[in-house]
Amino acid sequence: GAVVSQHPSRVICKSGTSVKIECRSLDFQATTMFWYRQFPKKSLMLMATSNEGSKATYEQGVEKDKFLINHASLTLSTLTVTSAHPEDSSFYICSARVAGGRETQYFGPGTRLLVL
């Protein structure tokens, strides 16, 4: 299957700093990538849809200015958590859509963010 990577896998930062998370499709081009947030033992909540070359579409309740998403190329999308606070601590997972057929989404391994 298609491979999606995320970097970093784990990050600890101080409150007030910004953190950038990268999501890359390694062996295919992804015109659409998705960013999810997951709390321990809970479901995945879609934050935004990232389309290459255009502005991201955010889900209701997600702060656009706090969670900046950039999809600069067909293989890379980034999520920047600006002015991070302890409540932003979570597991962030990206996925990339493989067009055609099943329209399967392949997920990255996730990034655990801890804001102190």
Add this chain to the structure above:
Amino acid sequence: AQKITQTQPGMFVQEKEAVTLDCTYDTSDPSYGLFWYKQPSSGEMIFLIYQGSYDQQNATEGRYSLNFQKARKSANLVISASQLGDSAMYFCAMRVAGGTSYGKLTFGQGTILTVHP
């Protein structure tokens, strides 16, 4: 609006036995896809199986099969011959066609499966 419901927070099964994880969905869109993902403790989401709304036959992938009952709007996952490595969180998800976020998935609450030796 689309909704996915998994009513079993936790399930237990003996090794080598079969287990069914329940999933019901709700959508008014006639074209949709149903997915099952496995999430072990490491956090990665592993794609297991897919069922399209127009597929006539139930999907199967190795030990995984999807019991698709369209009239009941259910898409239960059946795992045959359970293995210890099957212990994980399992998510049912649905994708509907169209819209500005084409391809986005809506997930159920998840079911934690524990396989006993």
